[in-house]
Amino acid sequence: MEKSDLFGLVRTAGLGSLAVVGTARGVGKTSVLGHLARRAEAEGITLGLVSGGREGDRPDGEHEQGPAVYVPRWCLVATAEGALGQADAFVEVLEVLPAAGPLGHLVVGRIREPGRLPLVGPPTAKGLQDAVQALRHHGAALVVVEGSVDRVACAAPAVTEGTVVATGAAVGGGVGEVAERTRLLLGFLGLPAVEDPGLREAAARALGQWRVAVIDADGRPRPLALRTALGSGGTVAEAVDKGARALVIAGALADGVAEALAGLRPPASRVLVVVPDGTHVFLGSRALARFTRAGGRLAVLHPIRVVAVTLNPFGPDGVALDPEALLGEVARAVHPVPVFDLVLGRALNLEPAA
Amino acid sequence: MNRLLVPGTDKGIGFDRVWAMVEPASPFGREEKAKARPFLPGDEQVLEAELDRVEAARRACEAAPGVLRALQGRLSRCRDLRGSVLAAGRGAVLDVVELYELKRFASLCRELDALLERFPWERPADLKLGSLEALSRALDPQGRGAPGFYVDDAFSPVLARVRRHKRAVEATLERERRRQASAVAERLGLPVDADGEIAVSTAESDRVRMARRDEDLLLVREAGGHLYFRLRPGPRAREAERVLADLRERERQEEGKVRAKLSCAVADAAPVLLENMGVLGRLDFLLARARLARQVGGTRPRVLPPGQGITLQDARHVAVEQDLGRQGRRFTPLTLELAPGAAVLTGPNMGGKTVALQTLGLGVAMAQMGLLVPAARMEWSLVAFVYYGGQEGQRPGLSAFAAEVSSLAEPLGRRGEGGLLLLDEFAKGTNPREGRALSAAVLRCLATGPSVCLLATHHSGLAELVGTPHWQVRGLGHEVLTQIGPGDGVRWLYEHMDYRLEKVSPHKETPHEALLVARLLGLDEQVLAFAERYLGQGSEKGEGNRLD
Structure with a gap:
């Protein structure tokens, strides 16, 4: 394995499926896909490609169109029926999946004549899970899921076994901002699993039954009559204030709840919040800081394995950051996760921490 | 149905809930269900025959639950392809997904027919599936039996020739690119990435000068203290690319011709395809009613004159x-x-x-x-x-x-x-x-x-x-x-x-148990006491609740 070989790193990690998610639009997810596809082709490894779902229509009314990626011969893909007509690659149709979006059903196919192909993913998480399984079933040694813009749901362990985070100048601001945003996202994605086996079991049971619940000191669950914790910070904090070992949230954890919990007096403010996995956390850095300062802690049932971070020093509108400085700063921020600049062919954090 | 149940009766007697329990697995079966009409006076004989069918199907389902499951599984995989079939009939050229679906439908029909042979019943004449062997052969000329569909070289010698030529040119081009990339990499002592780009730090003025002078490189952008160069294709590579573009266009045309021919085969098979979809609809709706009968312990009612x-x-x-x-x-x-x-x-x-x-x-x-x-x-x-x-x-x-x-x-x-x-x-x-x-x-x-x-x-x-x-x-x-x-x-x-x-x-x-029921339902005792008193007075006056 070359020092700068992201593909080699992913293969060594023994992953069957990989999510590629980004910190912003234009951070180079498609380049990562291209890199993986080319390296897989060179090594004779069958890759499966699918997009991590479209989140509906753009504000201008146009439907979001996935970028066309170059797909080599024998690569497996899952994309919407309608996207095949826009491809210059020729595809052997292997299966048509039930998931359907605006461009028709999701088709699993094998590239027989290489070329460019737009990747249009299934509209639901379940559809994505099925697509990953179907690609594996048809022989993909590694399935790569390209996360859609600003969405990280495909990194959930229920969908993929590992994750690559793409980041870069498109985040906006300078090298420092990019490093900070990347550190924040990795902090959520890499949240640790609940350590205590008893609490873990109680949280798993509660998450299987309710959307929001409090686990009492004696391990007994106390469900809250809420469909989501969003917008119910007060109710949630009130329940936690009555004494709680942990708060479990099946949906999204956003600023409101974190701020409300941070506003409680200790020891209530030192509550452990448990979510299914890191893709459920949507906290801004200010809310997170208040929450952690007050003693709050976060944990997950299913930890995500972040295998690498990739960099694109170029942003939209010709903005560019110093690639060397960016590589160094991001590598420090996400240490020990390896960081790759695929353009410069450089990488950092490849050696284990001293 | 509207002609049997007076408006409001559907919900009033709970028929809507029971009808919703009839669940066909295929789009054809759901359509058949939507078309279902009641049997009215005068239809006695037709209804008898229909009830016999449902009863026979119910018995067969009970006797062979495994076959029923297999039938159901295949029916649930059916997609409504009538749009494609009719389009082919009008002369449209179908795409690969449509041809894949039709190929699969033909094999589903074959499998369903074999399953129906194993079903322990005397199959009604209107549930016989027509043969789609000719279409299956057209869509799989080499008889490989693989489930996927692709317009491969076996469909057309011209297409095969074009693709062979295309691959040879692609290989030449790739060799040429690699040769050029390694020559440039050697000259500059820097790697060329997979996109054919090379980044040179502006701090290294000698390298920058070399790269700028290099015939094989083209400066594409300057950013973050680096100059980015791209490999400039040489005359041979440019010629190969031109040939390749022509070949790709010919490939697309030839592939289209094959699909047009296959679409004609679909048009030829259209009557059988459409008839089979109708048969599957009737079969699916019949099985759905038989399943309901099993589920609710249904018996065949007897029609009287x-x-x-x-x-x-x-x-x-x-x-x-x-x-x-x-x-x-x-x-x-x-x-x-x-x-x-x-x-x-x-x-x-x-x-x-x-x-x-x-x-x-x-x-x-x-x-x-x-x-x-x-x-x-x-x-x-x-x-x-x-x-x-x-x-x-x-x-x-x-x-x-x-x-x-x-x-x-x-x-x-x-x-x-x-x-x-x-x-x-x-x-x-x-x-x-x-x-x-x-x-x-x-x-x-x-x-x-x-x-x-x-x-x-x-x-x-x-x-x-x-x-x-x-x-x-x-x-x-x-x-x-x-x-x-x-x-x-x-x-x-x-x-x-x-x-x-x-x-x-x-x-x-x-x-006369209204007061008793009211008490058991928890009506206020004082109210009940008054009611009993009024009831007594009414009886004395000979009224009570006998109001005649």
Whole structure:
């Protein structure tokens, strides 16, 4: 394995499926896909490609169109029926999946004549899970899921076994901002699993039954009559204030709840919040800081394995950051996760921490 | 269906819930279900044949559940391809996904046909699938039997030649690129990335100078202290790219020609394809009805010649039965026999009069929609319509009484056609004296003639007054009433109520258990005490609830 070989790193990690998610639009997810596809082709490894779902229509009314990626011969893909007509690659149709979006059903196919192909993913998480399984079933040694813009749901362990985070100048601001945003996202994605086996079991049971619940000191669950914790910070904090070992949230954890919990007096403010996995956390850095300062802690049932971070020093509108400085700063921020600049062919954090 | 069930009756008798339990697996079956129409008087023979089919299918499902599952699985994988078939018929060129689906449909038909051969029944003539072998061969010329579809070289020698040539040029181009990349990398001592780009730090002025002068490199951008160069294709590479672009265009054209030819094969097979989709629809709908029959313990009802009324033995209302099941309670099956004409049904509050009317209506509606019925035995003469006049489905702006009277207008006008009229406490919404008179008058009108009417009421003496048969809920016997204790509530009522119907003398009194039921339901004791006092006064004056 070359020092700068992201593909080699992913293969060594023994992953069957990989999510590629980004910190912003234009951070180079498609380049990562291209890199993986080319390296897989060179090594004779069958890759499966699918997009991590479209989140509906753009504000201008146009439907979001996935970028066309170059797909080599024998690569497996899952994309919407309608996207095949826009491809210059020729595809052997292997299966048509039930998931359907605006461009028709999701088709699993094998590239027989290489070329460019737009990747249009299934509209639901379940559809994505099925697509990953179907690609594996048809022989993909590694399935790569390209996360859609600003969405990280495909990194959930229920969908993929590992994750690559793409980041870069498109985040906006300078090298420092990019490093900070990347550190924040990795902090959520890499949240640790609940350590205590008893609490873990109680949280798993509660998450299987309710959307929001409090686990009492004696391990007994106390469900809250809420469909989501969003917008119910007060109710949630009130329940936690009555004494709680942990708060479990099946949906999204956003600023409101974190701020409300941070506003409680200790020891209530030192509550452990448990979510299914890191893709459920949507906290801004200010809310997170208040929450952690007050003693709050976060944990997950299913930890995500972040295998690498990739960099694109170029942003939209010709903005560019110093690639060397960016590589160094991001590598420090996400240490020990390896960081790759695929353009410069450089990488950092490849050696284990001293 | 609209022609059998008078508007509002569908929901009133719970037929909508039962009909929703008929669940075909394929789009064709769902369409067949949507097209289903009731069997009406005159259709006796057709209905007999249909019921025989459903019964035979039910028996086969019971005997071979594995085959049924396999059939279901394949039916659920069917997609509605009529759009593609019709498009091909109009001369359109189908895309690879459509051709894949049609290839798969042809093999599904083959598999379904083999399964139907193993199904232990005498397959009806209209459930035979036509052969699609010619289409299968056209879509898989080498007979590989692989499930996927691709316009590969076997379809056209021209396409094969173009692709061979294209691959050779691609290989040449790739070799040329690699040669150029490694030469440049060696000259500059820097790697060329997979996109053919090379980044040179502006700090390294010698390298920058070299790169700028290099014939094989083209400066594309400058950013973040680096110059980015791209490999500039040489004359050989440019020529190869031009040839490649031509070949790709020819490949696309040839592939299109193959698809056009295959679309013609689809057009040729269109009649069989469409007929098979129809067959699968009928099969799927039939299996869905057979499954419902298994699920609800349905039996085949017996069609009587016109004008013989309705007999139900141990009939159940499957939707009510499901609701009771969720509460841990059991449905008491009903037995009832009605000749053409009118009859009266009386019983205590909470005694199941409404459910009895609904069960009767549901049985007839199910049978006339070609379903097996949840009863030990059912015999009936086909009715022209079923009307249920109950308390549900009031129209806004109308009082309960007005709604009831106006909804009865249509079925009453059609009474000469021989319908089933189920009247649940008719005219309850007006003063008891006139309500009773109206009820008696409706009974009188329906007492003769071909329609069957059952009127549930709390009014006493209606059967006697009009001279109709009288059915009664057995209710709470006197012995049971002596067992009632102070803490007993509605649960006690459920446990002790005898919901069975019996035919009684027209003179038999209507049960007077409203106060008792009210007490068990937890009505305020003071209210009950007053009620008892008023009841006593009324009896002394000879009024009570006998308002005749």
